[in-house]
Amino acid sequence: MSDVHHPQSPHEGHDGHEHHDGHDRYEGQTHWPSAWPHPAALPVPALVDAAWLHQRLHQRQHQHQHRDAVVLLQVDDDSSSYYERHLPGARPIDTFDELHQHVRRGPLHRAGFEHLMDAKGVHRGDHVVLYSAGDPTHAAFAFWLMRLYGHPRLSLLDGGLRAWAAAGHPLSQDVPTWPGPHPAPAHTDGTDGTDGTDGTDGTDGTRDTAYTADERDASLIIGREEVLTRYVDAPAPALVLDCRTPGEYQGSSHHQLDVAAERHRVPGHVPGSRNLPSALVLNPEGTFKTREQLRQLFASRNLAADSQVVVYCRLAERSALLWFALAELLGHEPVRHYVGGWAEYGSLIDAPVTREDAPVEHG
CATH class of the missing domain: 3.40.250.10 (Rhodanese-like domain)
Known part of the structure; x- marks a missing residue:
């Protein structure tokens, strides 16, 4: 930085x-x-x-x-x-x-x-x-x-x-x-x-x-039930940031450790979430970008002063990087970490999912 x-x-x-x-x-x-x-x-x-x-x-x-x-x-x-x-x-x-x-x-x-x-x-x-x-x-x-x-x-x-x-x-x-x-x-x-x-x-x-x-500290962590009831397709000030790659977010690709053939986890993202890959908060040499660069980056995902932010990735490591940048470097509160991530959410039965190429389902 x-x-x-x-x-x-x-x-x-x-x-x-x-x-x-x-x-x-x-x-x-x-x-x-x-x-x-x-x-x-x-x-x-x-x-x-x-x-x-x-x-x-x-x-x-x-x-x-x-x-x-x-x-x-x-x-x-x-x-x-x-x-x-x-x-x-x-x-x-x-x-x-x-x-x-x-x-x-x-x-x-x-x-x-x-x-x-x-x-x-x-x-x-x-x-x-x-x-x-x-x-x-x-x-x-x-x-x-x-x-x-x-x-x-x-x-x-x-x-x-x-x-x-x-x-x-x-x-x-x-x-x-x-x-x-x-x-x-x-x-x-x-x-x-x-x-x-x-x-x-x-x-x-x-x-x-x-x-x-x-x-x-309950202000730093969130579970699946609260994500489902309070953050799925929720209007501002709710803001959900998906820290995975664009391909994972869109549902067009899987993480290399996922076994797509098992279909145990559907591709896509939490409805209403915005994609902000965690790698974007870093410079090529692995240091953090400046505060002004970080402010612009988060603002491009509709971050406002009153945003109630939830971050998630596949597990909990990539989203921890985004949590650090937003909570510790920019001082935004609250930023809550959904540690279950897509590994949990994408495996839930009947949980709402958005996917770019998803077919219309009936019944």
């Missing part, structure tokens, strides 16, 4: 303005006067570039390490690329194996998320910087998930590993060590406690994690 790249100081936000967050007052401090906010309570920019991150990490190496913990998480569709190269000190996350429930389909419930944070050595006050080696949608999905459970200090590395390497910053194959996870609770249903079978948050009322998450 061109209006993000290299802030003049590590306190400059992604809006290009200096944020006097008070960090300078803490240089050399080993304890914090009660009248001063602890660094863990200070805000951080949602989008940072390689220069910003390198400067922040360099500062930490020459100051008291505990004063403002930065945790790097590399998020990819699988972790194999992490072991080839990663940012020094980064920890791996596998999108499909670690960010989703293991029995039911869907993102982690609260208990599973808390165990994941413990497993990665993440504390509630840590500044977590997320990035991907390849497709940035995976880091964006992890960002959305952490925001869903209220982690307060999150940043996305603009351009990911590719931008970091292009800037000449070091990469590593060393796997760091960090505090291990707490043992998972025993469940009589044979699950690992991440599927919500014992309660709305996936627990049986006990807690054995060091990390404590908030309840899910």
